[in-house]
Amino acid sequence: MRISVIRPAELGPAEIAAWRRMQRSSPHLDNPFLSPDFTIAMGEVSAEARVAVITESDGPVGFFPFERHGGGVGAALGWWVSLSQGVVHRPGAEFDSDALLKACGLSVWEFGCMVDRQPWFQPFETLRQEAVVLDFGGGYSAFLDELRERSPKFLKSTLYKERKLGRDVGEVTAEFAVRDPARFRLLREWKSAQYQRMGRPDRFGKAWVVELVERLHAVDTDDFAGPLSMLYAGGRPVAGHFGLRTGTTMIGWFPAYDPEYAKYSPGLIQHLRMVESAAKLGVTSLDLGISNGSEYKDALCSRTVPVTEGIVRRRSAGAAAHWLRTEPVRRVRRFILDNPALYGAADRAMKRYGRLRTRGKTG
Template identity: 50%
Template sequence: MKITVVRPGELGEQEITRWREIQKSSPALDNPFLSVDFTLAMGRLRDRVRVAVIEDGGAIAGFFPHERHAFGVGRPLGGFLVTCHGVVSTPELKIDARELLKACRLSVIDFDYLVAGQPTFAPYETDVRPAPLMDLGSGFEAYVEQVRAASPKNYKTVRYKERKLGREQGEVRFEWASADVSGLHTLLRWKSDQYQRTGRVDRFAQPWIVRLVEEMHACRSEDFAGVLTMLYAGDTPVAGHFGLRTAQTLVGWFPAYDPAYAPYSPGIMHHLHLAEHAAAAGLHQVDMGKGDREYKDWLKTGVVMVAEARVARPSPTAAVQWVGRVPLSRLRTTVVDDPRLFRAADRLLKTYGRAKSRLRPRFRSQRPTRTR
């Protein structure tokens, strides 16, 4: 077994081709956040990104994209920004996780969105739970029939609101894979405002994240692309989403809508149109990501298992990092699993967000300067 750690930009064509071959060979790896294209983009924007190239018997058997922070603290690629992490490897690869960390010069790494059951990290999994999917493998009509059968009242209400939106605000239309950069910036502005209203961390206050999304939006290939979708009433955008796709899977990333149209439920409306167009484009599923949201529970027709895990080598850094992270992680899990605590925490965050939103800078659509 040989492990070589490089920057993404140092990967050669042979390694890039091999990465794509390995990813395509396993359905569990069919997620755009595990694609070499995403890792290359992150490497262009962040100096701390590394890739462990794993060779077994002289042949490349896997890749482990990650971030190396100060004092040997590791983070999965993209950290809190993405919803899938793991080793991109052949099924038969067996490597000790601590030996992998040692080769990467890492003392500790925590995962919140790990591909469940990977041999390298399975012994360290601390929590495994389902993430909702929109299963489009049998086509849109089969999917929507499942949604309608599971909650006929909700489905009927959404379709009624769609007709009402069309009558009162203009004809409803949906745009799939829009190349409109101004539409993308409209969506990011909605999302930034949502983060601030609800007391969450505003991702788009960080220019490198805006730059990443812009670069992903410009990606167009059969196996990897950014997909911007927008729902309009007349000529007015009312809801949208930006995500990434492979040849078969679209991953939910940044959904948002204009709060002025909230009474029409444009977000749910948008997702039904999204499913229809995704199926027409040949996609088999829409991964909505781990998280308890009512709309996800209503729209899901399948699940994928996602794990939390922590791997540490004995060191002072790992001990200090445990104190700062693990108790908070356990508290978060307790809150999420208790509906009463979750509702109370959500209300508190929204109150905090309203109080501070006037003081925070808003997302600006001009192209940001590159930062590291």
């Protein structure tokens, strides 16, 4: 087995084709964040982006996208925004994590949303959670029937609010794969305002994130796309979502809505309309990410899949120093996440801070 480290732009057509075959042959790897398209786009906005190409005598057997920072410390590619990470590999392939990191020039590698069935990293997991998945391979009507049986009050309430929005504001319509850059800017403005209200870091406050999503929004192929979905009432945009998809899998990334219409739950209506449109294109599932107690995610959920976070450290002085710097903070965070009361208190405190910060900007 040979491991070579390259920049994403150096991936050739044969390697990209092999990468796509690996994704198609393993449904749990058929995630847009694990696609070569996302890796290449990250390489265009980050000088730290790398790919380890793992080959045997008959060709590539795996691809490991990562970021290489200073001092031998690395992280999952696009770790601040990526919702799926790991090695894309040929079925049955086996890897040694220590040898892989050594070939990548890393003594430490951190991951935050590792996909399932990556046994070479399993010993290094520090937190295991469940991501919510909506299945609609049988079509939108079948999905609604299952949702009606699973969450009847949720569906009834959402459909009622959609009708009321139509009566009060105007006809409710939806678009999938909107190309208008002005609509995309509007969605980002909504999302930035939401981050501020919640007291959380604004993803779109980083120039590289804005450049990344704009590049991904421009891609629209059978294998990969960055669709922007919008919901309108009386012709006025009231909610939207920007996510990524492969041919069969879509992932929820940046949903947002106009707070003026919050009483109608436009975000929920938009999600249902988005599923309807995606199903017509042959997409069969939507991954909404970790629930964290979200009522709407739990109501929509068809099934869950495990995602993990953790850190791989090789035996080295650099890894030991990294442990001393980061482990105390990691343990405190884990303690809070494992305690619902503490997590709720922390979430409420962040939202109070967000309201104060927003009030200070508008006062």
